[in-house]
Amino acid sequence: MSYTSFSFLLFLAGSIFLYFVFPKKYRWTVLLCASVFFYLRATVKGFLYVLVTLLSTYGFGIWLTDFSKNMKQELKQISDRSEKKKRKEILQKKKRRILLAYLLLNFGILAFLKYTNFFLGTINSLAGHEAVPLLDLLIPLGISFYTFQATGYVIDIYNGQLEAERNLAKLGLFVTFFPQIIQGPISFYDQLAHQLYEPHDYDFVRLKKGAELMLWGYFKKLVIADRIVGLLNVILEKYAEYNGTIILTALLVYTVQLYADFSAGIDISRGICEIIGIDMAENFRRPYFATTINDFWRRWHITLGAWMKKYIFYPFAVTKPVMNIGKKIKNSRFGQTDYGKHVAKVFPVSLSSLVVFMVVGIWHGANWKYVGFGLWNGLIIMFSELLKPLFEKMTAALHIRTESAGFRLFQIIRTMFIVIIGYVFDIAFGMHSALDMIRKVFFEQSLSAETWSTLAAISPIDRWDVLLACAGILIMFIVSLIQERTGKRVRDLIDDKHWTLEWAVTFAAVILIICFGCYGPGFDASAFVYMQF
Amino acid sequence: MKRFLKVISLIAACSLVIGFMQSYVMRPWDFNHLRTKGFYLEPQDSIDIVLLGQSDIVRSWSPLHNYENTGYTSYPLSCDGITAAMWLPMAKEAIRHQHPDLLVVDVNNVTYNEDMELHRPFDQQLVDDMPYDDIRLSLALEARRTGSPRWLNYLFPLREYHSGFPQGWRNVPEQIREIRDIEKRGYTYFKGDAQTCVSAGARDILDLNTAKETMELSAPYEKVLNDFLDYCDANQLNVLFLQTPHRIPNKESKLYANFRRASRAGEIIEERGYPFINTELLKEEIGLDMQKDFYNNGHLNLYGQHKYTDWLFNEIQTRGLLHCAPDHTAAVRAEWDECLKYYHAYTKYLPEYRPAKDTDMCMETPQLIEMLEKDYMN
Structure with missing residues (x-):
């Protein structure tokens, strides 16, 4: 069901x-x-x-x-x-x-x-x-x-x-x-x-809010995720035939599709709970606005992260062998330097992060590519922690204002880049094809007319679908931006306004989902991505 | 109370918009849909003969040509590719809305392989314009019982066509105008007919005059046929069964298997006491020219259609299947006479019609009507 x-x-x-x-x-x-x-x-x-x-x-x-x-x-x-x-x-x-x-x-x-x-x-x-x-x-x-x-x-x-x-x-x-x-x-x-x-x-306000959250979930799943998943599948099926630009397109599509799909499922679940009166834990906090990969994982699949932190990260970090590594570094000559002190302090934590990400990777599935996924994220986090003083020195030397909007945008794009490369391990058939895809993304870029005509020829979605998907993504982006800026739920912000606005938004959502969603037997609506885990 | 009104107004607004989208915007609109819509627009009890079947019967019978010659009104409540399972609901609809003097049923529906009956890929297009009544509901429930994943689409066609515009989003305003115009007018000009004058010759044509072979119907089709005959018995319906003519190239072709199954269907029908005409065997008698009167092996063109209509009506009368003379109100006659003028213009224009594909029929559209009025009706 x-x-x-x-x-x-x-x-x-x-x-x-x-x-x-x-x-x-x-x-x-x-x-x-x-x-x-x-x-x-x-x-x-x-x-x-x-x-x-x-x-x-x-x-x-x-x-x-x-x-x-x-x-x-x-x-x-x-x-x-x-x-x-x-x-x-x-x-x-x-x-x-x-x-x-x-x-x-x-x-x-x-x-x-x-x-x-x-x-x-x-x-x-x-x-x-x-x-x-x-x-x-x-x-x-x-x-x-x-x-x-x-x-x-x-x-x-x-x-x-x-x-x-x-x-x-x-x-x-x-x-x-x-x-x-x-x-x-x-x-x-x-x-x-x-x-x-x-x-x-029974509480009408809760019923309304829960239903609104469910509608938002259905919008993301049916109007966005299921509309674009076809394009992703057809590229992946024969990825070896395509250049890096087409594979990058697939990665960007996956970036949107995965978030829209997974967060949609969670929103529907949380909406159901809200109707009943149960406050369920939040699982996403605008992950694509993250400024570091650490920040990303604090915003993405939050409940899995919390579980890992509580039952793997902390117990592992406080084990004697791990603590001893820190102590050993501290007592070494290297440990007496400023940088050595930093390494001694953060190494046990970084190592625990690596272990957690290896577990998360393996949890995702039985395939070496998921080991690659864990390693990629774990190592990035590990080195970003270990090399933090170096980065701080660099930003100071380059007179970069770390509080500026421009630097924040740079950080967001940099994090997105790391996340997207990590997604290669998710969508590839195996470790070998993941590495091949990364190679193509970096070394086989081509913005020629042939690339676009190939993309248009293989795409199972037409212009209308692309237009709809883009409009949906824009709506999703604006909603996320409002939440990120105000820290408030858009539902609550709308609720504060005149009732006609809430009425109009609900009306538009229902019409959009029913008329422009991908559902029913005419569509091969895909199952929620995270159901497989 | 205010909250209640808000919820009710939201539900009402959503229902209205979704209803509008379903009826006018996110739906296919072709000659099949036009035909079904037109059937329900015809005044109650104004049709003497209703024909049930697929594309074969639609291309073989011309309602307006027959009206011109005999004064009897007729309408094909038929649709390309629909399954035999639709006979029963179609017959019920025909009786409820028109009480026709005669039902003509083309057995072609039961001559295919099982797949078609099981998957019912085309039935939806007939259901789209059916009124929301007990017949439609039972059709959906029956589809559900047989395990069709599309059963809900029979009640809620938007579930079938949502997410895009079957006729292209650029054509939406025109489509809305077209459907609204027909609804306002209250009838279609060509009474569900859409034809071509294209003639496609054929090299190999099997002579069927002596063919007596039959082939068993597949189990689901036999059941559908027997169920329909039971319904005819129970309601004492005046029904003529027939198999429309095709051009069969050889004994290995699908059409030959269909012909044999049709012959078997004829045996079952006659055993149950109903008349059956296998016009596959009577092409010479009808006067069909095998090279000029077909636009493909399965369908007659305008020339063949007129010959077939004349012959079939004559056969119906000879067999005494029509129990009353045509007796219509002045309004109905005026409507049909008006349509006849357009039909004359249409048949005049049709030889000049150049379809993109030989199988494209010339459909009644506002542009066509405008052109006929301007260039062919003076």
């Missing part, structure tokens, strides 16, 4: 209606039933995997909570300090093993389903023949998203930040909540769960 299907809209209207007419105490059960129905409609087999994750999360969560309680009580009874310390270490180790078992099980399922064929394929390509046959594995819908969300919950319990939920059905709702299971946003338990279980009353 795709977000863009008529059946989904019917399902959604029914679910929201039932939610508000149900007795307050049981409203969360409507969300649970809707979520289970939504998932089962997509895949029954996949739901079995969800159940495994749910049951293990439930069981291990309670185990860890009880274990922590018993541990505290046991340690309370021990009066001797050294004996208490020893016992604590033993119990901590045991507790860690419980967590490890849980993580192994859940990330094991994720890794097995997503990466087995990748490794088998690598073995086969190394062997030069099919030494081991590939497995026919089903990747359950949204497996990364629900696994991350569930494991985050158990890690929080392990860290003593949460107590386990003892109602299996309630935990089930947290794991399977339908507006987010397909493509996120990934929520923390303490941020989302209580909102799911609390009853929310």
